[in-house]
Amino acid sequence: MSRYFENKFPDFNPNSVLQIDRDYICNLVEEYVKIIVQNTGNPSDDPRGDLYVGDAGIAFMFYRINKSQLLGEKIPGALDQAQQYIDRARSNAKHYAKRADERCAFLCGNAGIYAVSAAISSESGNSGQLQSDLKNFSAGFEACKPLNFNKYGSDEILVGRAGFLSGVYWLQRTLSQAPFPADQIEEICESMIQSGINYSRRKNSPLMLMYEYHNSEYLGAAHGICSIYHMILNSSWFDNYSAYGQACKHHDLIKSSIDGFLALQDPEGNFPITLDNTREKRLVHWCHGAPGAVYLLAKSYLLFREEKYLNACKLSAELVWKKGLLRKGPGICHGVAGNGYVFLLLYQLTKDSVYLYRASKFAEFLSDRNFRREARTPDRPFSLYEGLAGTVCFLADLLEPEKASFPFMEVY
Numbered sequence: 001m002s003r004y005f006e007n008k009f010p011d012f013n014p015n016s017v018l019q020i021d022r023d024y025i026c027n028l029v030e031e032y033v034k035i036i037v038q039n040t041g042n043p044s045d046d047p048r049g050d051l052y053v054g055d056a057g058i059a060f061m062f063y064r065i066n067k068s069q070l071l072g073e074k075i076p077g078a079l080d081q082a083q084q085y086i087d088r089a090r091s092n093a094k095h096y097a098k099r100a101d102e103r104c105a106f107l108c109g110n111a112g113i114y115a116v117s118a119a120i121s122s123e124s125g126n127s128g129q130l131q132s133d134l135k136n137f138s139a140g141f142e143a144c145k146p147l148n149f150n151k152y153g154s155d156e157i158l159v160g161r162a163g164f165l166s167g168v169y170w171l172q173r174t175l176s177q178a179p180f181p182a183d184q185i186e187e188i189c190e191s192m193i194q195s196g197i198n199y200s201r202r203k204n205s206p207l208m209l210m211y212e213y214h215n216s217e218y219l220g221a222a223h224g225i226c227s228i229y230h231m232i233l234n235s236s237w238f239d240n241y242s243a244y245g246q247a248c249k250h251h252d253l254i255k256s257s258i259d260g261f262l263a264l265q266d267p268e269g270n271f272p273i274t275l276d277n278t279r280e281k282r283l284v285h286w287c288h289g290a291p292g293a294v295y296l297l298a299k300s301y302l303l304f305r306e307e308k309y310l311n312a313c314k315l316s317a318e319l320v321w322k323k324g325l326l327r328k329g330p331g332i333c334h335g336v337a338g339n340g341y342v343f344l345l346l347y348q349l350t351k352d353s354v355y356l357y358r359a360s361k362f363a364e365f366l367s368d369r370n371f372r373r374e375a376r377t378p379d380r381p382f383s384l385y386e387g388l389a390g391t392v393c394f395l396a397d398l399l400e401p402e403k404a405s406f407p408f409m410e411v412y
Contacts, residue, residue: 003283003284003326004284004323004327005365005368006325007322007324007325009361009365011321012354014354018353018356018357018360021360021364024364025395025399026399028366028367028395029071029392029395030075032392032395033061036389036392037081039381040382041055047092047095049088049089049093049113050089050105050108050112050113051107051113051116051384052107052108052383052385052386053383053384053385054092055085055089056085056086056112056384057384057389057390058389059084059085059089059120060116060393061082061384061393062081062082063079063082063116063120063123064396065078065392065396066078066079068396068399071396071399079123082120086116086117086120089113089116090114090133093110093136096109097110100143100149101159103143104140104141104144104160105163106140106157106159106163106166107159107385107408108159108163109159111167112163114137115137115167115170117129118175119171121133122175122176134171137167138180140164141180141188144164144188145188147195147198152213152214155192155196155228156223156224156227157223158223160213161195161231162230165185165192165231165234165235166227166234166409167408168180168185168188170410186235186237189232189237192228192232193253196208196210199212203217205217206260207225207275208257209228209229209253209254210275211224211225211228217275218273218275219271219273219274219275220271220273220283220285220288221287221293221295221409222287222333223287226261226292226295227292229261230295230299232250233300233303234299237250238303241303258296258300261293262297262308265290265293265316266282268282268315268319269290269316269318269319270284270289270290270316271293273288283334284319284339285326286333286341286406287334288334290320291316291320291338291341294313294316294342294345294346295409297309297310297313298313299411301313301349302349302412314346314350316342317343320342320343324336324339324340324342325371327375327376328376329386329387330366330388331378331390332385332391332393332394333385335386335390335391336365336371336391337363337391337394337395340358340359340398341359341397341404343359344356344359344394344397347404348401359401363394363398390407393407
């Protein structure tokens, strides 16, 4: 069986007027939120509470709804709901607090729980809880300094340094006052750079910065170099970067590695799962494949202003339009909503309405009869990354496409 549904939507007619069906989106969000609330928050739920599949991810969804003027009116009390879910997640986080690797694990650990709690505390005006959250989150800085603090791999985005940095950058932008000094952040970036150099030299890798996770040299956004390179580009080293002569720290090392990755893009627009390419399949997921690579490529284009990065993004988007209506479900890690985010990013990059149209069609497909009947049910069907909570975030961003951002993967 194919991994995706055939895309039967006609492509955008540039002579037509694009209209986003806001009522449809709001009604679908209301439907999904009702399902999520009815099926979560029970004592028998997975107690971990993390962002990826736990209560913190659902709290983030409600926080996102509260920030939307239109959805905030449709779903009153979203901030209170966010508070309830994050309180439960934070309570469970105490059981894991002594483990150093948990303190800096973002999507699948304590750091993500405390980051979202800090944002909700700030929004609620609870300064005491905010300071406590930031203190707990900040424990991750010391925890992820050692080059090899996690035996499976210390740099990827779910439990490693890249994930912790994504949380740092998100808090810097979300809170009214940026809580962390640049030198503290750069110290983590230095560890990540040195880790990549060491591994690349040890394995004689064709990429100057290379990493592994669970003995695999992953390339994609989850576990792989896409998110690692992306988080380095988001550092203050590139704040004042100019493609017209102003160098920055580790510039040649980073850019040559990104260009080495770009060279792996196939004619269809996709990328291998691992560097050794022993796995012949190509996945069109955020976690593995082109839908996750576009964030690195878009950031590279904005910084280096070389058309090859934008062209690679466009080629990836064409692939997603053809093969992105995934049978795995509606989620953002490996689902329809995650692939829909590709078009929102391309719309921001190009201002071309074709991409906004395509994003709206991916949202429309969520209600398709065949999709609802035949798509697989994720392991965590109500969660942020695998399930409906992430889908709600995509729909919320479709209402405000200029501000859209895949959770914790900011490009702008």
